[in-house]
Amino acid sequence: MMTETFDAEFIIRNLDKLFMGLTVTFRVMLIALLIGWFIGLLGAIGKIYGSKKLKAALDFVTDFIRGIPTIVLIFVVYFGGLALRKSLFGISAAGANKEIFAAIALSIEISAQASEMFKSAYWSIDRGQIDAAKSLGLGAPNTFKYILIPQGFRVILPNMGNSILMAMQGTSLVFVLGLMDLMGRATQIDMGVSYSKSFEMYFVCALIYWLVGVVVDVLLHRAGRLFRW
Amino acid sequence: MVMPDLEFMASTFKYVLSAIPMTLMLTLVPLVLGLVIGVSLCIIRIKKVPVASGIVSVFYSFFRSCPLIVLIFLSYYGIPKFINIVFYGGVRKITMVNISSVEASLFTMTLYASAFLGEIMRGALLSVDTGQTDAAYSLGLGKAVTFRYIVFPQALRIAVPNICNFCIGLLKGSSVVFGIGVVDMMAAAKIRAEAGYRYIEAYMLVGILYVILAFIIDGFFKQLSKYLARGYQT
Numbered sequence: 001m002m003t004e005t006f007d008a009e010f011i012i013r014n015l016d017k018l019f020m021g022l023t024v025t026f027r028v029m030l031i032a033l034l035i036g037w038f039i040g041l042l043g044a045i046g047k048i049y050g051s052k053k054l055k056a057a058l059d060f061v062t063d064f065i066r067g068i069p070t071i072v073l074i075f076v077v078y079f080g081g082l083a084l085r086k087s088l089f090g091i092s093a094a095g096a097n098k099e100i101f102a103a104i105a106l107s108i109e110i111s112a113q114a115s116e117m118f119k120s121a122y123w124s125i126d127r128g129q130i131d132a133a134k135s136l137g138l139g140a141p142n143t144f145k146y147i148l149i150p151q152g153f154r155v156i157l158p159n160m161g162n163s164i165l166m167a168m169q170g171t172s173l174v175f176v177l178g179l180m181d182l183m184g185r186a187t188q189i190d191m192g193v194s195y196s197k198s199f200e201m202y203f204v205c206a207l208i209y210w211l212v213g214v215v216v217d218v219l220l221h222r223a224g225r226l227f228r229w
Numbered sequence: 230m231v232m233p234d235l236e237f238m239a240s241t242f243k244y245v246l247s248a249i250p251m252t253l254m255l256t257l258v259p260l261v262l263g264l265v266i267g268v269s270l271c272i273i274r275i276k277k278v279p280v281a282s283g284i285v286s287v288f289y290s291f292f293r294s295c296p297l298i299v300l301i302f303l304s305y306y307g308i309p310k311f312i313n314i315v316f317y318g319g320v321r322k323i324t325m326v327n328i329s330s331v332e333a334s335l336f337t338m339t340l341y342a343s344a345f346l347g348e349i350m351r352g353a354l355l356s357v358d359t360g361q362t363d364a365a366y367s368l369g370l371g372k373a374v375t376f377r378y379i380v381f382p383q384a385l386r387i388a389v390p391n392i393c394n395f396c397i398g399l400l401k402g403s404s405v406v407f408g409i410g411v412v413d414m415m416a417a418a419k420i421r422a423e424a425g426y427r428y429i430e431a432y433m434l435v436g437i438l439y440v441i442l443a444f445i446i447d448g449f450f451k452q453l454s455k456y457l458a459r460g461y462q463t
Binding site: 063064067068072080165173183199202205210 | 290291293294295296297298299300302303306307310313314317321397400401402404405415418428429432433435436439440441442443444447
């Protein structure tokens with residue numbers, strides 16, 4: 001009769017390999033967030049200042065992207081990207097940089113969420129503030145710097161936290177492409193012991209994701225207090 | 230570019246269509262159960278019950294950061310271990326083959342939903358005007374009656390947009406259960422894609438189907454929101 005154990009020592013022995021996976025996770029997360037927020041900002045500007053048709057089109061695109069499951073998006077961008085590369089440059093799938101495909105897929109998903117985030121942050125600032133700034137003669141750049149950004153930043157902070165967590169949860173799926181992020185490393189280590197330590201591996205993954213989430217929350221909380229009145 | 234294979238797309242479409250009930254069950258059951266459990270949990274937090282409200286906060290913080298796929302794997306491998314240790318004294322009697330993947334997924338997603346919906350309802354309940362409860366008490370209504378007929382309906386109306394967003398999140402999240410062998414829409418698409426080596430067509434098709442389902446859910450919640458607001462003037 002086999003006994004059911006929890007091999008904590010196994011986890012500790014393989015922690016360094018798992019942390020190597022974390023670097024890939026953070027890299028993909030960072031690129032996806034930067035590109036995603038940039039495109040999201042452009043989208044938000046279009047939704048705020050654009051014509052009626054532009055707003056309707058952007059709203060439809062946002063709703064469409066938000067309905068696609070992350071993993072489907074990852075697969076479509078990966079296989080579609082490979083096919084595109086093949087028809088444009090004639091190179092085959094070997095040696096493709098999977099990180100870039102993963103980052104592109106995640107940045108598409110984040111840009112949809114970010115456009116809504118920036119739009120709602122803009123509309124939540126009292127119109128009177130902008131009117132007062134105009135009446136005081138502050139030009140557009142100064143209004144932006146001294147009025148909009150400080151107030152908008154405080155409003156947007158919780159949503160930015162959600163955005164970062166969304167990116168992190170998105171990276172947890174990219175191992176299906178074979179990328180060696182945290183989940184990829186965990187699965188690889190587990191494979192090395194014939195899948196006997198699956199629970200231990202995913203348990204420590206859960207703890208690491210939780211830890212990162214708590215750290216992100218604390219850092220954003222501190223950042224929010226920088227902008228107190 | 231290669232011409233899309235229409236025959237493949239038709240048969241893939243039919244196969245994925247047959248998996249839609251599974252996806253819907255994985256979305257709607259956790260939504261409803263999660264709402265019930267979530268409201269109970271958030272009441273614990275609002276009342277600031279000494280030990281329990283701290284536990285619920287930790288529960289929420291965990292489920293907020295942890296990706297759904299990790300939770301699904303954790304429950305798939307962890308539930309047999311847990312049952313073995315608690316009921317059989319550590320002897321390996323139950324393994325993954327004895328646990329139904331569908332039930333494990335439903336269990337995990339219900340917990341996930343109750344954490345998030347609890348937070349949503351907490352925000353909604355706290356944002357109902359306290360004047361309402363004051364008026365109700367001054368009329369002699371008890372705490373339970375006030376909650377059920379005054380506070381909760383208004384909170385529900387406030388929460389509907391967030392619940393709609395989360396429901397679509399559940400729909401998208403249900404797509405990861407293919408990892409433990411549940412045949413939902415995503416698994417169906419994957420099976421067809423690998424059978425015919427037509428990855429792009431299969432995944433684009435299932436993506437569009439997911440979006441259609443998301444739009445339907447959106448429309449349902451918009452109608453619900455209109456229905457709940459029917460007594461109120463704009």
